[in-house]
Every structure is written in structure tokens, then in C-alpha cells.
Amino acid sequence: MEKIEFVDLKAQGFVIGHDIKRAIDRVVSHGRFIMGPEVHELEEKLSRFTKAEYVISCSSGTDALLMMLMAMGIGPGDAVFTSPFTFIATAEVISLLGAVPVFVDIDAATFNIDPVKLEQEIEKVKKESRLTPKAVIPVDIFGLPAEYVAITEIAAKYDLKVIGDAAQSLGAQIGDKKACTMAHAASTSFYPAKPLGCYGDGGAIFTNDSSLKEKLISIRSHGKGDHKYNNVRLGINGRMDTLQAAIVIQKLKIFKNELGKREKIAQKYKKRLHGLVEFQKIPHQYTTTWAQFSFVSKERSKIMAKLEAGKIPCVIYYPKPLHLQEAFFRLKYKNGDFPVAENIGDTILSIPMHPYLGDDQIDFITDTIKLALQ
Numbered sequence: 001m002e003k004i005e006f007v008d009l010k011a012q013g014f015v016i017g018h019d020i021k022r023a024i025d026r027v028v029s030h031g032r033f034i035m036g037p038e039v040h041e042l043e044e045k046l047s048r049f050t051k052a053e054y055v056i057s058c059s060s061g062t063d064a065l066l067m068m069l070m071a072m073g074i075g076p077g078d079a080v081f082t083s084p085f086t087f088i089a090t091a092e093v094i095s096l097l098g099a100v101p102v103f104v105d106i107d108a109a110t111f112n113i114d115p116v117k118l119e120q121e122i123e124k125v126k127k128e129s130r131l132t133p134k135a136v137i138p139v140d141i142f143g144l145p146a147e148y149v150a151i152t153e154i155a156a157k158y159d160l161k162v163i164g165d166a167a168q169s170l171g172a173q174i175g176d177k178k179a180c181t182m183a184h185a186a187s188t189s190f191y192p193a194k195p196l197g198c199y200g201d202g203g204a205i206f207t208n209d210s211s212l213k214e215k216l217i218s219i220r221s222h223g224k225g226d227h228k229y230n231n232v233r234l235g236i237n238g239r240m241d242t243l244q245a246a247i248v249i250q251k252l253k254i255f256k257n258e259l260g261k262r263e264k265i266a267q268k269y270k271k272r273l274h275g276l277v278e279f280q281k282i283p284h285q286y287t288t289t290w291a292q293f294s295f296v297s298k299e300r301s302k303i304m305a306k307l308e309a310g311k312i313p314c315v316i317y318y319p320k321p322l323h324l325q326e327a328f329f330r331l332k333y334k335n336g337d338f339p340v341a342e343n344i345g346d347t348i349l350s351i352p353m354h355p356y357l358g359d360d361q362i363d364f365i366t367d368t369i370k371l372a373l374q
């Protein structure tokens, strides 16, 4: 049996590595390393893939979130609602712009933001009238789209923008609607370990709003106007490297196939571990990218010990919810504020997930978990 990797980029290299090397060579020969032709080609291909009208590639999933908030003019005095059960980037960008992240507890079954609690938190902020509710950032955790229909209704009622953090969910769907197209604007990430990763940092923003698109293109290049040295607003250096775009174009060719493989592996995991641990609920009509295959168990430490003894990698996403992170101490949250997120953080575990896991490896992983639970 091959050594089990948490995410196996080497195995993917056997499938597509040759094409990627040739694509890199082409970029090296034409030499247009910044905003070269591959950048535009990737944006077009992603627009076709998601059916989003506009795609703005950028330097990372984090910068994508930052740029969307900047383009919407969010800043001091504004409240932005989001999940405490996510990677820090989601809330970090809110604080970096001087706005305040307001956390909303998650649903115990989907691990995504709970729409009922969202409305309660919005009402609370309105009553306190210290901050202006401006936007909500639902996160599609582990690749499962958030409840966008319910969230969009609530957002409309309170005049909030919906900004999707689809860093993990590009390729997922609700019905025939693709992830990244369910919000006013949404972002994804091409960080290497994401389902569609590059060989470094990269990201993209998706929207149907043409004036927002114009602002994002400007912000991506230091707030440029009609000319690079005519700066009409503050921006950042938020461009995606041509080399990274060329790599994502190649990987996009096998992406659908890889998503199918991930789904099959997830179903095998579920079958073999049925009744032993609790899985993330995938609601009817929803599909996920299985960016992580995670389950909840009160016996987590026992399972981890056995996996580690068997040299099977496993990771806790996310051990400490954002409201308890030192970086957010000044928001004055405390233990017990978001019991669902805290409880999931205490019991969740992610096991290896990538399209190239073999049946023998899946068996070994699930047998090891079963052994731990005996």
C-alpha cells in the first residue's frame, strides 16, 4: 500500500504533471508574468464553469475577501456577520478594514451558519445601534454551500450584502446553481490543498454586478483608473501570477472528474463508518466538494491516537472557534457564547481526502478507526 497522504499532490502530478510543466514552459517563454494571457483565459474558463458573469482572479482567497469588502465600501462602524467556525481569514479581513465581525453560531448538522441565529444577531446589533449591519459572509465549510436561500431572504429584509466565502466549495452546487454564484459576490481560493489548487497562492472573485466588477479590477491594481498611474481609489497588489493561472487552467481540465472521485470516496467512508461517527449533513439538492472529509465523535482522542500509530494523517479543522482566538480578544467574546461551534470544535476530525485514495487505503483508514472504537 502507498503511504497515505492527507492531500496527495504527487499522485495528481502523475495524471496532469506533464501538461502543467508544458504550460509553465509556455509562460516562461512568452514572459508576460503579470496579467498575461493565461490570467484572462482562466477567468473566462471559470466564468463558463460556474456561469458567473464576471470572474476576477486575484492573489489569494484572503485578498479576494478583502477586495470584495473594500469594493463594497465596508469600514469603521460597520458590522459584518459571519461564522466562528471557519479559517481566520474570513473574519480577519473584516477587522483589517476597521469593521467589526459579528459571529453567528452554526447549525449542528451542516456546520454552516444558522439562518435563524443570523436574524437574532442582526436584531441585537440593530437594537444596540452602535454599529450598522452591512453584510453577511456565509462560509461553505468543508465544501458544503451554506443555506443561501434563507440567508439571502434575511439579508434582503435588513438590506445587507451577501458575500460568499466559497474558498472550499468551488465545484459544489445547490440544485443546478453552482457555488460562487449564490451571493452578491463570492470568492474562492487556489491554495494548493484546496480542491482546485495551484502551486502557490491564488484566488478568484465571482459576481454578476458589473459596477462591482469594475471596482474590483481597479482595487486589484492599486486603485487604478483608466491608466496604471492614474489612481482613483486605494487598492492593493491583488493580482494572480500568470504562472499560477496557467497551472489552474490545466488542473481545471480534470477537476470534474476529480470531484466525482472525491464523492465516491466520501460514500465509501460513510458506508464503512456508518453508525460509528456522525457525518456532516449534506441536505437534499446540495452537493459538496469534500474539501475535507470530517466527522464528529466524542472518542476523538482515541481515534487520533490509533490513526497516528498507523501513520495515517488527520487534522482538526477547526480546534478553536474564531470568537475565542487571541486575535479577537478585543471583541470580548467568551467561552459559551457559541456552544454549537465550540462543541463541534471539540469533537470534529478530518481524515485523508483526495481523488487518488485507493480502496486499500480507505479500508486501512476505516479499519483503524473501527479498532479505536472497539
Ligand SMILES: *Cc1c(COP(=O)(O)O)cnc(C)c1O
Pocket (backbone or CB within 6 Å): 060, 061, 062, 063, 086, 087, 089, 090, 139, 165, 167, 168, 188, 189, 190, 191, 201, 202, 203
Ligand atoms: C483557505 C481559506 C481562505 C483563505 O484562502 P487563501 O487562498 O489561503 O488566502 C478563506 N476562507 C476559507 C474558508 C478557507 O478555507
